[in-house]
Amino acid sequence: MKSMVRYMKLYWHFFAAQVKVMTEYWVDFIIGFMxxxxxxxxxxxxxxxxxxxxxxxxxxxxxxxxxxxGIASTGRSIHQIFFDNLWLVGRDYIRTGNFDRLLIRPLNPLFHLIADKVQQDGVGNLVLGTILLGISMNHLAFDWGFWDIVLLIVMVISSGLIYSGINLFFVTFSFWMVDSFPLMQTAFNVSQFARYPLTIYSKPIRIILTWVVPYGFTSFYPATLFTGHKNYTTLALITPAVAAIICVIAYGFWIIGLRAYTSTGN
Structure with missing residues (x-):
């Protein structure tokens, strides 16, 4: 418990420092956002x-x-704002030997890597996603209550964790490939399909987006809870569990990759 509180305080310091940097370059922030x-x-x-x-x-x-x-955009914004540094592991850390810097400090290397960067461009996705959710919610035949809003927030957070967990899994290949960016890019491009109803795709694609690279849980399945499409209620309700399982598997694979890491100086 003490360790968790310590990491929360440390992340706040990292985050505050990144925000100060962003406020020094308002033009860059606005251009990235827009x-x-x-x-x-x-x-x-x-x-x-x-x-x-x-x-x-x-x-x-x-x-x-x-x-x-809207769910896909807000979920992706969480990944983009807080976990975007995962994209740079191969190019900016392993290839250059800069990853050694994370290993010699008394912090979890993955935590340090994530805390090293806050991506302001993700704010654009967050704003657009929030606007889309607000507009669409007013036109859905659904009686919104307090706990429904809470459930929607849980689903959005779960969506962000699924994006991040999948990315963490594929970035771990960088420990053997030096830079697994092409793998990450390929997997991430698949997520574009999940921004639309999975029912418009063929069965093989639906299976891939549900059980192989489960981006369907980042938007489509959670959305069915609020849109009157009741055929997917069970899958929708297990979205937080799917997010937790993906993160655990991805972190376990990361630990394996970390043990295989050899510095560029060796």
Missing amino acids: SVFFIQFTSVYFIKVVFDHIDVLNGWTFYEILFIY
């Missing part, structure tokens, strides 16, 4: 264009798909 915001907005606008010509897509309305997209 670029991410507008890139994601173009995808949403494309969905709007499609629904200008149809009313329903395989049983899903425009606002239901907007709700799925």
Whole structure:
């Protein structure tokens, strides 16, 4: 317990230092925020264009798909803001030998790696995702109560942890490959499919997005709890458990990779 409190306090110091750096470069922050915001907005606008010509897509309305997209964007923003440094493990830490710096300090190396960076660009995803959720929630045939909002927040946090856990799993290959960025990029690109109802895809793709690279739990399955699509209630409710399992597996694999690490000086 004391160790957890210590790490929480340490992370706050790391986070505060990163925020001070960001406030020194407001133009960079605004450009990063706006670029991410507008890139994601173009995808949403494309969905709007499609629904200008149809009313329903395989049983899903425009606002239901907007709700799925909103959960995906807010979940991804958690990963992007707090865990974005995972993308740089191979290029900026292992390849350069900078990873040794994390190993000689009295901190968990993974914690130090994560705390080393706060990605301000993720704020764009967070703002857009929140806006999309707010708009779509007003158009869903769902009677929102306090505990429903709490459940939605739990699902969004679980979504962020799933994104981060999957990324951690694939970045661990860097301990053997030096830089596993192509693997990470390939896996992350698969998540684009989960921004839309999985029912529009073929069965093999649905299986992959549920049981192989489970991005379906980052948006689609949680969304079904609030959109009236009751066929996936069980899968939706186990989303937090899926997030926990993925994080445990990814961290266990990370520990194995850490034991295999050899410095560039060896």
